[in-house]
Amino acid sequence: MRASAAGVVRPDEIDDIRGAAARSDYRALQAKAEALEALKAKASSLEEFRDIADSYAADNDRLRHQLASRDAELDRARAEVRQLTADKRTLLFKLDQVRALADDRAGTEPLAPGRDEADQPPLPGEIRYYKKTHAAAAHDVLVRIGACGHNAWQNATRADKARKGLARLLGRHQNWKSLQHCGSCTGGGVWKVRW
Structure with missing residues (x-):
């Protein structure tokens, strides 16, 4: 299954979709930044500045949570890669042993059993x-x-x-x-x- 998946060519549309998603995220961040700048420009009271600070704090908390979630996901992926690499090494070692055993069995048959x-x-x-x-x-x-x-x-x-x-x-x-x-x-x- 993995060998057939390795032979599949990656479609160009994947890059187009990822690029469109990144541009959309960038536009959303830009709109949010502009809205915050507009709020700062209009803010005149201490209460309004606190609301802006709370908004920044909430965004920071959300971003920290997303970062921690992605770090945990990355750690799981790294652990899986380490496990797969270890499994691959084990399988290659066992394959070499089986090949050596097969070579030994094929090559060690006495030519004339029973003759001294x-x-x-x-x-x-x-x-x-x-x-x-x-x-x-x-x-x-x-x-x-x-x-x-x-x-x-x-x-x-x-x-x-x-x-x-x-x-x-x-x-x-x-x-x-x-x-x-x-x-x-x-x-x-x-x-x-x-x-």
Whole structure:
């Protein structure tokens, strides 16, 4: 509903209506000021001046009340904007979490369930992808996955826990040429290993 409302073009007539209302209010204020000036010019007794002062006081009270009412309305609108902004942030955060979870689920399916990675020696030049599922005390626990589809690979020279996790997973096949980390994947990340 809000998206469709954002696409609606504001009609020019709105400005015409607001301008006419502002001109009408200005004319009314001008007429009132002229009437008060006429009363001041005619006033000759103290009682007439008191009536003029009371008129000014009543106008001031009315204007103060209107100002307080508009301030309260503005405060309510600001509170609503703050609440809507907080709701938006919450929804965006939850959306990011759901997307990350969906990406993780799509990318962490093992390629060959039931086959032991250590029993399948990699071929020279072969590239394999591994996803970190969780961390143990001294190493990361990794599973083999398909390619994540990103191209933001970063060299991983200090990835000690990932290296130890790969060593545990691959057994004696630890002679890889390069180990890179995906800079786009979340939730533990994806590792690209080239032999």
